[in-house]
Amino acid sequence: MTGDAAVARVIVPSMMRQLCRGAEVVEVEGATLKEVIARLDVKCPGIRELLTENGSIRHHVAFFIDGVDARSSGGLFAPVPEGAEIVIVPALSGG
Amino acid sequence: MATPEYRVIGTRPIRPDGYGKVTGRDLYGPDVHVPGMLYAKVLRSPHPHARIRSIDASKALALPGVMAIVTGEDLPRIESSERISSGEESIEVRFMSALALAREKVFFKGQPVAAVAATSLSIAKEALGLIDVQYEPLPFVDDLLEAMKEEAPVIHGDLYTESLAGKGSRPSNIARHIQHVRGDVQKGMAEADVIVEREFRTQMVHQGYIEPTNSTAYYAPDGRVTIWTSTQGAWDIRSQVATILQIPEGDIKVVPMEIGGGFGGKFTAYLDPVVVLLSKKTGRPVKAVMTRSEVFQATGPGSDAYIRVKIGAKRDGQLVAAEAFLAYDAGAFPGSPVGSAAITGFSPYNIPNFKIDGYDVVTNRPRVKAYRAPGGTPIGFAVETVLDEIAERLEMDPVDLRLRNAVGPGDRMVNGVQFPSIGFRELLQKVKEHPHYSAPLEGQWVGRGFAAGFWMNGAGTSTVHLTFNTDGTVNLIEGSTDIGGTRATMAQIVAEELGLDMHEVRPRVGDTECVGFNDGTGGSRTTYSTGVAVWKACQAAIAEFKRRAARMLEADVDQIVYERGEFKVAGSSRSVNVRDVIKALDSTGGPFEATGVSGGLKMAPAFGASLVDLAVDPETGKVTILRWTQFQDVGKAIHPSYVEGQLQGGAVQGIGWGLFEEYVFREGHMQNPSFLDYRMPTALDLPMIDTCLIEVPASDGPYGVRGVGEASIVSPPAAIANAIYRAVGVRMTELPMTGERIWRAMSQSAQIHEAS
Numbered sequence: 001m002t003g004d005a006a007v008a009r010v011i012v013p014s015m016m017r018q019l020c021r022g023a024e025v026v027e028v029e030g031a032t033l034k035e036v037i038a039r040l041d042v043k044c045p046g047i048r049e050l051l052t053e054n055g056s057i058r059h060h061v062a063f064f065i066d067g068v069d070a071r072s073s074g075g076l077f078a079p080v081p082e083g084a085e086i087v088i089v090p091a092l093s094g095g
Numbered sequence: 096m097a098t099p100e101y102r103v104i105g106t107r108p109i110r111p112d113g114y115g116k117v118t119g120r121d122l123y124g125p126d127v128h129v130p131g132m133l134y135a136k137v138l139r140s141p142h143p144h145a146r147i148r149s150i151d152a153s154k155a156l157a158l159p160g161v162m163a164i165v166t167g168e169d170l171p172r173i174e175s176s177e178r179i180s181s182g183e184e185s186i187e188v189r190f191m192s193a194l195a196l197a198r199e200k201v202f203f204k205g206q207p208v209a210a211v212a213a214t215s216l217s218i219a220k221e222a223l224g225l226i227d228v229q230y231e232p233l234p235f236v237d238d239l240l241e242a243m244k245e246e247a248p249v250i251h252g253d254l255y256t257e258s259l260a261g262k263g264s265r266p267s268n269i270a271r272h273i274q275h276v277r278g279d280v281q282k283g284m285a286e287a288d289v290i291v292e293r294e295f296r297t298q299m300v301h302q303g304y305i306e307p308t309n310s311t312a313y314y315a316p317d318g319r320v321t322i323w324t325s326t327q328g329a330w331d332i333r334s335q336v337a338t339i340l341q342i343p344e345g346d347i348k349v350v351p352m353e354i355g356g357g358f359g360g361k362f363t364a365y366l367d368p369v370v371v372l373l374s375k376k377t378g379r380p381v382k383a384v385m386t387r388s389e390v391f392q393a394t395g396p397g398s399d400a401y402i403r404v405k406i407g408a409k410r411d412g413q414l415v416a417a418e419a420f421l422a423y424d425a426g427a428f429p430g431s432p433v434g435s436a437a438i439t440g441f442s443p444y445n446i447p448n449f450k451i452d453g454y455d456v457v458t459n460r461p462r463v464k465a466y467r468a469p470g471g472t473p474i475g476f477a478v479e480t481v482l483d484e485i486a487e488r489l490e491m492d493p494v495d496l497r498l499r500n501a502v503g504p505g506d507r508m509v510n511g512v513q514f515p516s517i518g519f520r521e522l523l524q525k526v527k528e529h530p531h532y533s534a535p536l537e538g539q540w541v542g543r544g545f546a547a548g549f550w551m552n553g554a555g556t557s558t559v560h561l562t563f564n565t566d567g568t569v570n571l572i573e574g575s576t577d578i579g580g581t582r583a584t585m586a587q588i589v590a591e592e593l594g595l596d597m598h599e600v601r602p603r604v605g606d607t608e609c610v611g612f613n614d615g616t617g618g619s620r621t622t623y624s625t626g627v628a629v630w631k632a633c634q635a636a637i638a639e640f641k642r643r644a645a646r647m648l649e650a651d652v653d654q655i656v657y658e659r660g661e662f663k664v665a666g667s668s669r670s671v672n673v674r675d676v677i678k679a680l681d682s683t684g685g686p687f688e689a690t691g692v693s694g695g696l697k698m699a700p701a702f703g704a705s706l707v708d709l710a711v712d713p714e715t716g717k718v719t720i721l722r723w724t725q726f727q728d729v730g731k732a733i734h735p736s737y738v739e740g741q742l743q744g745g746a747v748q749g750i751g752w753g754l755f756e757e758y759v760f761r762e763g764h765m766q767n768p769s770f771l772d773y774r775m776p777t778a779l780d781l782p783m784i785d786t787c788l789i790e791v792p793a794s795d796g797p798y799g800v801r802g803v804g805e806a807s808i809v810s811p812p813a814a815i816a817n818a819i820y821r822a823v824g825v826r827m828t829e830l831p832m833t834g835e836r837i838w839r840a841m842s843q844s845a846q847i848h849e850a851s
Contacts (some may be wrong), residue, residue: 013259016260061259069698072695089512091185092434
């Protein structure tokens with residue numbers, strides 16, 4: 001964890017809220033998505049395993065960091081700006 | 096007409112690839128001919144589900160002219176659950192491999208079992224009949240609701256239901272469960288003055304691209320592989336072939352040929368690994384082209400679906416609660432577009448309480464693929480039909496009901512992601528103001544229907560290069576397959592930014608070795624994302640041109656000002672034109688190339704709507720479309736003719752889905768695998784499709800562009816259903832709305848009226 005890590009608001013989808021004691025929004029620090037997930041796993045034990053696989057974002061999951069799909073902005077190394085909103089969503093299939 | 100601020104953007108130049116298209120000189124996959132080439136044919140399963148007991152190819156191999164035969168045993172065995180991209184969805188590698196050649200079991204009729212390479216096509220065909228395959232037929236299920244039942248045959252013994260909550264504990268045909276929840280649905284429904292709940296069924300349909308799936312490959316003695324193919328995503332094909340055959344990606348070059356349609360269906364390496372294997376075995380190039388019957392039965396159609404929608408509204412039209420149950424057919428292997436479907440239906444509206452459950456279900460049918468706004472059309476049909484009924488119950492204008500609840504910038508999609516700039520409200524307002532909306536509609540058995548549609552649109556990553564010629568012209572090398580006129584659109588961006596004329600820009604689609612990585616042409620992403628890459632490359636070129644112009648003008652680079660193709664020395668009359676800068680590159684520092692890479696873009700969602708007038712023949716139920724207007728927020732139309740073409744194409748495919756098209760299955764066998772029996776609309780079925788472009792700029796990227804390829808297919812079936820209701824008083828809940836189905840619904844309705 002970096003010393004000046006930003007605080008992000010993570011929006012937790014309904015099917016994962018039981019891991020977060022029912023919370024829909026969890027605030028965690030992290031300069032990258034990877035760091036955010038690591039910190040989130042402390043508050044929502046077990047969530048990291050559901051979100052990542054083999055060192056990458058799990059295929060069925062997508063993260064939108066301030067409206068940008070993290071897959072197109074660095075994956076787990078996507079930067080997380082101060083005050084960012086990170087929405088965890090089921091990955092989409094498209095046309 | 097160009098808009099005031101642009102010189103080229105917004106105009107309608109002739110497409111650079113037009114000459115090759117209209118003269119027939121462009122080369123498509125089936126046109127590929129390489130010296131020494133062999134011809135391949137694929138032997139396919141006659142069973143929807145069976146164990147392969149044995150394959151004896153000895154007689155076929157003995158046939159003169161047969162050079163090689165491959166089966167699933169020739170593929171590397173991949174046991175892990177590793178996944179791979181197949182366009183805009185991912186699939187486990189073992190399933191991708193099984194789509195190329197089955198091993199041990201077949202899971203749908205038409206699945207490849209063996210392939211022959213021979214010196215002629217007729218010999219290859221004859222050899223197929225000499226391959227002896229012994230099957231043990233297994234119980235099958237070819238209906239998604241049947242497949243969801245506890246007692247249904249389990250198709251994959253190692254498939255467990257996955258969701259964001261984890262993995263199920265026992266094998267199931269339900270591969271995936273998706274859920275979106277907001278608020279309290281029960282409480283919301285209790286507050287509603289009107290509640291409408293309906294069930295819907297839609298059928299499996301095919302993209303119907305005219306050019307059949309094809310591939311030609313050469314495996315050189317040094318292990319280097321070249322593949323000439325028809326694909327929306329050359330890099331997808333490269334990675335799929337590399338993974339399935341365990342070949343380093345760098346040893347494979349994929350050359351995307353001109354493409355005769357894709358619509359989401361040409362992202363998968365069905366034939367490519369097979370012809371590579373056959374080429375490796377024979378040492379000669381090998382080509383395969385599917386028949387239409389093979390295309391229908393062995394490539395990926397669009398999902399059929401079962402949908403239940405319940406929506407509650409207050410008397411003033413405010414939507415207060417909504418529920419949806421979606422089951423989408425994935426076919427033989429997981430991967431239906433239920434994820435995007437679950438987003439598409441309710442996201443256009445602010446609904447405080449909702450619950451959406453989506454299920455990805457495997458059956459013994461062909462494994463589905465994306466089809467234009469994948470998943471969107473069935474759920475659009477359901478939600479927009481229910482909204483029409485709510486408007487009717489509330490005696491409210493159907494557009495006003497949507498306006499009352501329409502999302503705007505900052506509102507959230509059902510998955511919680513905030514909308515950036517969107518133009519749904521502007522679009523709805525435009526519909527109300529359009530002459531079609533208020534035009535008199537006269538006659539008996541006629542009706543006017545309206546429905547809206549939404550598609551998220553993709554972004555992804557693109558790479559382009561610009562190189563420069565000594566005559567002052569520019570080469571634009573992109574990697575995005577041109578399906579809808581994007582070479583012209585990208586050339587317009589270059590011309591606009593560099594101050595050139597369109598004919599001075601030479602766009603071409605390169606292979607995987609001559610340009611950097613590109614996501615595929617899909618998800619309406621190309622004009623948006625590749626457009627950003629082109630724009631960035633132009634800015635990089637302008638920066639270097641400034642340095643060169645400074646040398647030519649004997650000024651400091653800081654003094655150079657660029658404006659519309661002219662490099663000027665600030666505060667003086669000295670200037671040099673971009674063409675002269677390009678011509679002088681060799682003498683001002685040597686050649687260079689400019690590169691642009693896009694990525695990290697915000698979404699640029701698209702909203703559309705259909706307005707239709709139609710007549711129903713009360714004797715036969717046959718629908719005649721009388722007038723059609725397709726609306727869409729396009730952000731900024733770079734080439735309006737191609738944008739209009741996209742809207743018209745989407746509307747036509749939506750009309751086909753709504754009125755005619757369906758896979759007919761009996762005992763796991765498709766009954767209508769030809770264009771004779773699979774009814775697609777023709778020009779004779781349709782009036783002119785009018786279009787109305789609304790331009791609300793997107794948040795990200797230059798010019799405010801949005802992708803325009805998909806939203807237009809979401810609303811047509813619902814608009815047709817709503818018009819049918821106004822024409823003959825029956826609510827259609829099953830696609831396609833054939834004359835027979837409408838006639839039966841009318842007869843049933845009449846019986847009910849008589850009985851009451």
